[in-house]
Amino acid sequence: MTNRNLQPPWQTLLLTAALLLVAAVLSPVASADVSLNNMFGDHMVLQQGIRNRVWGKAEAGEKVTVTLATQSHSTTAADDGSWEVMLDAVQEYGGPHTLTVKGNNTVSFEDVLIGEVWVCAGQSNMQWSVNAANDADLEKASASFPEIRLISVPQVGTQEPQWNFNGSWKPCSPESVGGFSAVGYFFGRQLHQTLGVPVGLINNAWGGSACEAWVNRQKLADDGRFEKLLARWEQMEKEKADDDRLMKGNARPGNIYNGVLTPSIGYGIRGAIWYQGESNASRAYQYRDLFPYMIKTWRDEWGLGDFPFYWVQLADFRGEKAEPAESDWAELREAQTMTMDALPATGEAVIIDIGEGKDIHPKNKQDVAKRLARWALAETYAMAGIPCHSPRYASMEKDGNKIVLSFDHVDGGWRPFDVNEPIGFTIAGADKAFVHAKATVREDGRIEVSAEGVADPVAVRYAWADNPICNMFDGAGLPLTPFRTDDYPGVTVNNH
Numbered sequence: 151m152t153n154r155n156l157q158p159p160w161q162t163l164l165l166t167a168a169l170l171l172v173a174a175v176l177s178p179v180a181s182a183d184v185s186l187n188n189m190f191g192d193h194m195v196l197q198q199g200i201r202n203r204v205w206g207k208a209e210a211g212e213k214v215t216v217t218l219a220t221q222s223h224s225t226t227a228a229d230d231g232s233w234e235v236m237l238d239a240v241q242e243y244g245g246p247h248t249l250t251v252k253g254n255n256t257v258s259f260e261d262v263l264i265g266e267v268w269v270c271a272g273q274s275n276m277q278w279s280v281n282a283a284n285d286a287d288l289e290k291a292s293a294s295f296p297e298i299r300l301i302s303v304p305q306v307g308t309q310e311p312q313w314n315f316n317g318s319w320k321p322c323s324p325e326s327v328g329g330f331s332a333v334g335y336f337f338g339r340q341l342h343q344t345l346g347v348p349v350g351l352i353n354n355a356w357g358g359s360a361c362e363a364w365v366n367r368q369k370l371a372d373d374g375r376f377e378k379l380l381a382r383w384e385q386m387e388k389e390k391a392d393d394d395r396l397m398k399g400n401a402r403p404g405n406i407y408n409g410v411l412t413p414s415i416g417y418g419i420r421g422a423i424w425y426q427g428e429s430n431a432s433r434a435y436q437y438r439d440l441f442p443y444m445i446k447t448w449r450d451e452w453g454l455g456d457f458p459f460y461w462v463q464l465a466d467f468r469g470e471k472a473e474p475a476e477s478d479w480a481e482l483r484e485a486q487t488m489t490m491d492a493l494p495a496t497g498e499a500v501i502i503d504i505g506e507g508k509d510i511h512p513k514n515k516q517d518v519a520k521r522l523a524r525w526a527l528a529e530t531y532a533m534a535g536i537p538c539h540s541p542r543y544a545s546m547e548k549d550g551n552k553i554v555l556s557f558d559h560v561d562g563g564w565r566p567f568d569v570n571e572p573i574g575f576t577i578a579g580a581d582k583a584f585v586h587a588k589a590t591v592r593e594d595g596r597i598e599v600s601a602e603g604v605a606d607p608v609a610v611r612y613a614w615a616d617n618p619i620c621n622m623f624d625g626a627g628l629p630l631t632p633f634r635t636d637d638y639p640g641v642t643v644n645n646h
Contacts, residue, residue: 182209182231184253189417193319195265195299195350197418198243200454205234205416207313208253217250218262227253240264243347261321263297265348266341267419268526270334271364271411272426273400274357275462275511275518283332283515290324293335298322298342300330303354306409307398309367315413319350331355333462336519337423337526344527352419354410359400360429361437364411365444366451367404375439378646379403401429415451421458421495421530422448423522427482428464428510434481434642441485442492460497460525461486463631465505465512468616474576474584479616481640483632487542497525500540503567503629507617521628537561537626543633546610552600553577553610553635554592562625564591574620576611577601582638584611609636 186206196202196218204216208227215224216235223235245263250256270276280289301319306312320326327335331353338349356363362370362379370376383403390396400406430437445459463486464479483502490496499521506512524538539559546555566572572589577599587601587610599610613620613632622630 182207182212183255184208184212184214184251184257186251186257187314187413187417188317189301189352189414190249190259191318192259193261193263193299193321194249194259194301195263195267195319195348196237196240196249197267197350197420198264198347199239199241200418201239202237202418203234203416204237204249204251205232206251207231208233212253214251214253217252219247245348263299263348263350265297265299265350266345267350267352267417268334268338268341269352269414269419269422270331270337270355271422272355272424272461273359273429274355275428275465275515276331276333276355276423276425277353277357278332278511278515279329280332280335281328282511282513283336284513285516286328290328293322293324293327295322295339295342297348298335298338299348299350300326300335301350301352302330303352303410303414305356305400305406307363307400307402307405308409309402309404311408311412313413315410332515333425333519333522334423336516337522340520340523341526341531344523344533345531352414352417354414355425356400356406356410358429359406359426361426361440361444362403363400363406364426365404365440365447366407369447370403370443373443375443376436379436379440382646411448415448416453419452419454419457421460421526423526424459424461425518426461427486431464431478431482432642433645434478434485435640435644436642436646437482437485438488442489445489445493445496456493456495458495458497458526458530459493460499460522461489462499462501462518462522463487465501466503466617467505467507467510469507470617470619471615474586474611475615476641477614477616478640478642480614480618480632480634481642484634487631487633495529497529497538498540498631499525500629500631502613502618502620502632503623505617537624537628540628541622541624541630543612543631543635546635548607549598551605551607552598553607555597555599555610555635557595557597557630560595560624561628563595564597565623565625565627566591567621567623569621572597572622574613574618574622575599576614577604577607578609578611578636579604579606580608582609582636584609584614609634609638611635 528538577587
């Protein structure tokens with residue numbers, strides 16, 4: 151019987167290995183799969199009426215084709231694998247549509263709607279969830295709005311720009327809405343119910359965040375107005391380089407811009423709502439430059455022109471004071487209001503009546519959102535008959551021992567809350583010593599202000615305090631914007 155050796159001789163093994171190596175060298179490299187930024191996914195909302203950017207990664211030189219409904223666009227991935235296409239503007243609201251991306255592989259996203267997309271940004275009062283807002287149980291129980299879509303961006307603080315994030319779009323439901331931004335959701339719901347169109351909401355708020363963390367750090371350095379701010383941080387970075395919480399936190403210049411904002415910059419949006427300022431109150435004068443600069447840089451980088459940007463003015467907070475005093479929160483509110491004069495397509499929701507002295511996070515987010523929604527409905531969507539501007543100081547003139555004030559945007563006349571007498575005004579002479587004043591509404595709508603002991607007044611302030619006692623509203627129920635007629639140096643003028 152012949153003995154058969156079941157193992158090939160070593161020469162055969164060597165030859166086989168060599169042939170396999172040659173085949174591997176000669177064969178094409180395995181194709182890289184097409185992938186997209188996570189802003190794109192099932193249930194997403196694409197902005198109506200604009201060209202929408204779609205972007206992702208693939209193999210260098212790979213042809214990528216993006217299809218939505220009847221339109222199709224192709225491009226070739228760059229040397230680093232990045233690619234992007236611009237979809238033609240879709241003028242009709244609705245859906246659902248399928249978005250298909252085809253390269254060496256095919257990716258399809260279902261249940262895509264065409265609607266209105268808004269960014270919901272800021273610090274903790276924007277992050278504040280539906281779960282923690284007034285009537286959370288009732289709000290969640292009634293949150294069956296499948297054409298409102300929600301996506302949240304995780305809090306990542308870094309000096310390195312991030313391409314992507316962990317997150318996905320979810321239709322609004324009692325199960326999905328609880329952890330979402332309360333102001334964002336209530337704002338979006340008002341738009342959805344009023345306009346009757348799909349709404350997409352991008353929640354990227356981060357509690358306690360400073361404005362400078364939301365700005366491209368290189369642009370802060372290039373501007374020149376923020377040298378002292380950056381110098382202070384450069385010193386901290388040297389001294390506390392091993393402090394992971396500080397280095398990866400929500401105050402370091404550029405950290406949120408890189409880790410949270412960058413992955414979504416360029417996604418098609420209609421506008422942004424913003425609730426932040428508490429963390430910058432001690433540097434309110436700096437905020438006069440920093441806040442509008444942040445808005446401008448966002449607009450520049452999004453590439454959508456001067457998209458609408460509406461924010462919430464700081465609420466009343468801390469203890470009430472018996473006598474007039476200086477206030478960093480009042481100065482921050484002033485800086486916020488000044489931003490409306492600095493930039494177009496901006497608006498401020500005044501909520502000096504909604505806060506709580508004992509809680510920096512007032513739970514009434516419904517009324518906050520309604521005041522933001524007024525701006526969007528009246529200004530962005532041009533709906534007639536919806537007041538959005540809070541009354542605002544316009545000018546003053548002296549009349550003997552009185553100062554007479556004129557105002558803009560007093561819709562429906564004045565309606566002092568609770569009592570007929572206007573409350574919240576203070577007045578000062580040349581000594582700059584402010585005292586409580588008596589105020590009266592004249593028949594022509596102007597308000598005259600005076601005080602015993604101030605025979606020659608030069609300046610008036612209203613609601614100038616952390617937690618002012620004030621009561622002036624117009625007929626539309628919007629509160630008078632806190633103001634001062636003077637420009638005396640404030641308590642934060644030298645803080646950087």
